[in-house]
């Protein structure tokens with residue numbers, strides 16, 4: 013228990029001593045350069061946020077076919093590794109720690125983003141019921157993905173292993189496996205998107221198999237104490253559903269205990285999940301199941317986050333939109349300063365505006 017702990021209590025995360033428990037959540041900003049290579053602009057953005065206890069860098073495709081949106085960075089080419097070095101070196105020079113979120117979007121893509129205009133891949137050939145694909149030519153209807161053959165799955169695991177190895181070469185401090193928000197690993201985990209009849213579908217054990225194989229491969233590269241996993245048990249985003257989310261995610265989380273991971277990162281249920289008839293399971297439900305560090309996220313503010321840590325419901329709290337708008341969020345929380353409001357119109361794509369021009373406190377009061 014951590015009765016006296018709060019956002020400013022240091023935390024030992026694997027080999028790293030975090031100066032605070034205020035984590036920057038992974039945030040796709042669609043501002044990678046040509047070839048989906050990170051640039052000096054991206055380095056500036058992350059450096060501005062280096063006072064976070066930990067930065068989890070934006071979702072980053074481990075392979076070209078894992079891309080689902082324009083200008084998202086990759087970690088599969090030598091140029092991308094060099095680009096990420098700009099980011100990791102700059103963050104380290106400013107005293108920060110940075111993990112990379114490893115991503116494959118599965119069906120949340122479009123042939124125009126795929127090598128050779130291929131169909132996106134997924135556990136089963138089921139088109140997302142709602143929403144549209146984001147392409148370089150604007151929004152387009154989703155296409156029905158191609159179901160992966162069972163003999164292709166070792167190749168998918170290998171793509172994550174290679175992405176993890178590339179992240180190590182790029183100077184990151186660790187990696188987070190993106191198992192949340194309706195992307196490939198989540199598509200395998202939940203039975204709304206996984207109708208397979210082989211060893212990767214049907215039972216919960218089978219549906220969790222790819223997540224666990226990927227985790228084993230990534231842990232093999234990094235050691236478990238520098239690997240986190242993100243899951244979203246209640247999320248209906250990207251047309252996700254499961255017939256028994258408590259059972260599905262309890263099994264997956266219990267199975268993740270075998271690795272001794274750096275952390276498990278869970279999303280709380282949201283209002284959108286409630287509107288879509290989601291299961292609305294609070295992350296605290298899974299607290300007794302996971303035998304390790306738990307990070308929670310979604311709509312937290314300073315007081316709610318302090319309460320979650322003090323009650324022992326979570327060890328770490330990540331902040332998304334507040335970190336977009338407040339590069340110095342820890343200092344603002346420390347002195348309970350007012351916060352800049354995020355501008356959703358500049359979240360996805362564009363240049364410096366809405367990216368590196370949110371003012372820090374001292375600039376405002378000078």
Ligand SMILES: Cc1cc2nc3c(=O)[nH]c(=O)nc-3n(C[C@H](O)[C@H](O)[C@H](O)COP(=O)(O)O)c2cc1C
Nearest residue numbers: 037038039040070071309310311312331332333359
């Ligand atoms: C602009 C934007 C980009 C996001 N990109 C990612 C991402 O790359 N990976 C991910 O796991 N979640 C992503 N999310 C979800 C956030 O990590 C976080 O779960 C969400 O913003 C809720 O936290 P908040 O209320 O503190 O903003 C994104 C959210 C936003 C607003």
